[in-house]
Amino acid sequence: MQPTKEWLEKWQKAKKFLKPVKNLEDYFTLKEIAGKELDVMDIGLCSIPTGEFLVRDPLVYLGSKYEKEYFQKIPIGEFKTEVCVVKASDEDCDRYAAVRLKFNDNEISYFEEAMKGIEDLEDVNEGDYFGFAVDAGLACICDKKLHDLYCEFYEKFAKENPDGNIYDDYFAKLFEESYKDNPKYQRDGGDWINWNIPNTNYHLPMFQSGFGDGVYPVYLAYDKDNNPCQLIIEFIDVELAYSETDEEDED
Incomplete structure (x- = not known):
């Protein structure tokens, strides 16, 4: 469903405020920010068969x-699927600061900001974002076709397991296996999987969401010809988050 003409008119005025306050590409090109060492991890392919997409918490929202x-x-x-990792230090574990799909080298x-076309655009200020909610510490980038297939999978699981929990009874073992196979930048329970939707060849990566539950922005990067060249989820503003922590530690 396309946004209304009225909404699009408001968005044209508001979207200049709904953009990142920094260059998000830095997460994937710099080796450190705010004194924190960064690395980029490839967690495999993400399937986009239709070009229509959403970013959601796979355990709480994607099944609807x-x-x-x-x-x-x-x-x-x-x-x-590239993940910017803030490397573990004495105070903290590895954290996923951003996730990117790079469509081309433009x-x-x-x-x-990625938008649904139904947001309330009144009183938008610079640096604001709408974002998506995480309530189970995980996120994923999901094509519309994969969303439909995931909903079918989710409904089937619920019907066959009326007292079950889709994480505990299905996904947990996959995350544990991911850790065993790829322990770098994962906790022992697992922090990412590249899931094949059963009976398909579609890849749906799922990954930890930085500091856990919260609301996180999704941005599309465009080239000079207005064609999308990257999609980036920002989980952690590294400079803001860790500079503040360092200052507090010094007090």
């Missing part, structure tokens, strides 16, 4: 067929 896709579209294909001209 009523979840709405963003109105912007992205290229169709299989794209590498130079970024500008960013837009």
Whole structure:
């Protein structure tokens, strides 16, 4: 469903405020920010067969067929899922600061926040974002077709396991196996999986959401010809989060 003409008119005025306050590409090109060492991890392909997409918590929200896709579209294909990791220190474990799908090597001209086309755009200020909610510490980038298949899987699991829990009874063992196979930048319970939807060839990576539950922005990067070249989820503003921590530690 496309946004109304009235909403699009408001968005044209508001979207200049709904962009990142920094260059998000830094998470994938710099080796450190705010004194924190960074690395980039490839967790495998993400399948985008239609170009319509949403970003959601897979355990809490993705299983609902009523979840709405963003109105912007992205290229169709299989794209590498890159995770910017803030490396563990004495005080903390490895944290996932950002996740990216890079569609091509075009130079970024500008960013837009991914939008559903139903947001209330009154009183939007610079640096604001709408974001998506995480309530189970996980997130995923999901094509519309994969969303439909996931809902079918979710409903089937619920019907066959009326007293079950989809994480404890299904996904937990997959996360544990992911840790055993790829322990780098994971806790022993597992922090990411690249899940094949059963009976398909579609890849749906799931990954930890930085500091856990919260609301996180999703941005699309466009080139000079207004074509999308990257999708980036920002989980942690590394400079803001860790600079404040360092200052508090010094007091």
